[in-house]
Amino acid sequence: AYHNPKDLKKFFINRDQLVMDEVELGSGNFGCVKKGVLKTTENNENGQIDVAIKVLKNENESLVKDEMMREAEIMHQLSNAYIVRMLGLCQAESLMLVMEMASAGPLNKFLQSNKSSVSVEGIVRLMHQVSMGMRYLEEKKFVHRDLAARNVLLVNQNFAKISDFGLSKALGADDRYYKARTTGKWPLKWYAPECISFHKFSSKSDVWSFGVTMWEAFSYGGKPYRKMVGTQVVDYIKEGNRLERPSQCPEQMYQLMMDCWTYNHEDRPDFQQAEGSMRTYYYSICNQPQPSCPC
């Protein structure tokens, strides 16, 4: 269950600072995500920040509430340009998680509806940013466990942030993986073999998911293993098959995806190596570093 609430105390936002739109950005069994603004008085300047608010439904289910508190506790420890920032929690008519808004929404949806205006170089830039965010998570010993294009949110078409830490886990100092006790509604098409066979999750299994996320991006929001259900994918992979190179995908990027789908996790690159490959290729095609604030 969720513990040490004291750490998050300073993180509680009072309800009258929040103005919530009717606009619903998304919904799930947890509740829904709404658009809104957070009124601030930073150094007595009255300002406001666009926010996404995850609103918990049927409050009484302490299970869902604990899960949201765990998500908040994880995000509270993260600070990186390529990871969605949590601004705080608000306990009012229901429990709310307040995040800094990434207003262009999920990467897969964006690419599906902007095929013509996003170049291959633009996709390489976005996926390099995701690899930097994941390298940061790896260094901090957090396992995401739900990396997919639907959980990469865009500030704009040149700036991506990793989101949805609902399944994430902090590894113990000398743990090399997280062992799930039970299986849940798992995104099997994004999961490495060891996750499915042994319920073992590590940054190396996040690397496998990163490969599938790359495939989605270079497919402009295509759905992986289209004709199969999750359980069929397990056999497909075991027989040595992999997703095919998307037509617009550069050879070097497909090679990296294939490396991320190395069956044995010990032989898979880690995010330090994957980020290095992305950076090398990105510089080779546009010879300029990522702006410090890619706004």
Ligand SMILES: CCN(CCO)c1ccc(Nc2ncc(-c3cccc(O)c3)n3ccnc23)cc1
């Ligand atoms: C393009 C418009 N559109 C699609 C609407 O149909 C759309 C969809 C989503 C968003 N933006 C966001 N949706 C959800 C979360 C979120 C909330 C809680 C936890 C968490 O990890 C993430 N979030 C955090 C920051 N920005 C967002 C912006 C636009």
